[in-house]
Amino acid sequence: MRFIIYLAVGFFGGLLGGMGMGGGTILIPALTVLCGVPQHLAQSANLFSFVPMSGISLKVHAKNGLLDTKDIIWTIVPATVLSVLGAIFVQGVSAGTLRMGFGLFLCVLSVFQFVSAIRAAIDKARSGAGRTGGAKKTGAAR
Amino acid sequence: MNGIKNKAILCACGCLVGIVNGIFGGGGGMIVVPLLTGVCKKPPLVAHATAILIILPVCLASAMIYIFSGQFDTELFLSVSIGVLLGGAAGAKILNRISPSAAVALFAIVMFAAGIKMIF
Secondary structure: HHHHHHHHHHHHHHHHHHOOOOOOHHHHHHHHHHHHOHHHHHHHHHHHHHHHHHEEEEHHHOOOOOOOOOHHHHHHHHHHHHHHHHHHHHHOOOOHHHHHHHHHHHHHHHHHHHHHHHHHHHHHHHHHHHHHHHHHHHHHHH | OOOHHHHHHHHHHHHHHHHHHHOOOOOOHHHHHHHHHHHOOHHHHHHHHHHHHHHHHHHHHHHHHHHHOOOHHHHHHHHHHHHHHHHHHHHHHHHOOOOOOHHHHHHHHHHHHHHHHHHO
């Protein structure tokens, strides 16, 4: 039963992740808040589950020519080094503190995501209106 | 000169992504995608795809640390990984068809509520 619940939670996390809405950021709270998984273990599960999924996605993206590797090494190297240091550091942090920190991180991230989504919607509405205006002009010229 | 400035920004963002990903066990992608679209001027689809390439070694390295520190549960890891794999495939297919601006905004509100619940 536990297996099926985790599978379902993973599916929803993956679904949102695949849609570009940040899979891990919802998978971790779903595991801790809904399923009672300890904070560190939930984070570990999220990191682990990302590897096979991203491996397959990358294969598809590479085939579609969507990977642009120019200069990304400048991000990959410091990110990898600091993630190892961060992971070592966090092993000594208590589950309660980490959970609180994660909650705060989630709030900041969601505000950021909300604002950029609204902005994207406004941009889209504007460019849509621009196009309609253009069409009208063309109509008038005729 | 501009190239050096860009590399410095990429490097600084890399540091931030690493710290966040190592400490919170995820979320790095949410920083990388705007970095790639904003600073590197890559189109959104390319940014999303390339972000995965950047995050993969980062996740792999920090996952090793977590697992070697004893944060491992076979049943949990197996079931979640299969679920994420299936969900990810389904989500990627949906993304090609819908424009999720309203969904993202709605989803952000849910995330905010979850964050508040975790703080208190």
